[in-house]
Amino acid sequence: MIHSVKRRMSKMKPMFLPGVEQNPQPGPYRNLIQTMQAAGDEYPQIWHMFAFRPAATEHLARFTQEILRGPAPISPGLRELIAAYTSYRNDCPF
Numbered sequence: 001m002i003h004s005v006k007r008r009m010s011k012m013k014p015m016f017l018p019g020v021e022q023n024p025q026p027g028p029y030r031n032l033i034q035t036m037q038a039a040g041d042e043y044p045q046i047w048h049m050f051a052f053r054p055a056a057t058e059h060l061a062r063f064t065q066e067i068l069r070g071p072a073p074i075s076p077g078l079r080e081l082i083a084a085y086t087s088y089r090n091d092c093p094f
Contacts, residue, residue, distance in 0.1 A: 015045055024051035 015021040024030035029051035036043040050057045
């Protein structure tokens with residue numbers, strides 16, 4: 001089991017901002033990161049920014065959820081697909 005966890009964790013590349021990645025503040029994103037790391041699972045790297053400066057990024061997290069999940073003429077699933085494809089085209093993991 002440890003081997004499979006290490007193999008999954010090795011897929012994730014470190015951030016380009018180690019000071020951000022290594023200094024999460026108390027809050028839900030730090031907890032999410034710790035949970036995902038303990039499970040050996042990948043997670044969105046932007047969570048590090050959310051954990052580093054929770055007060056400064058709170059609005060961005062709310063905005064993202066509203067755009068992806070709020071009322072709109074297209075379904076949340078299709079919006080997620082568009083976001084994933086855009087990230088893929090920009091060579092950015094989503």
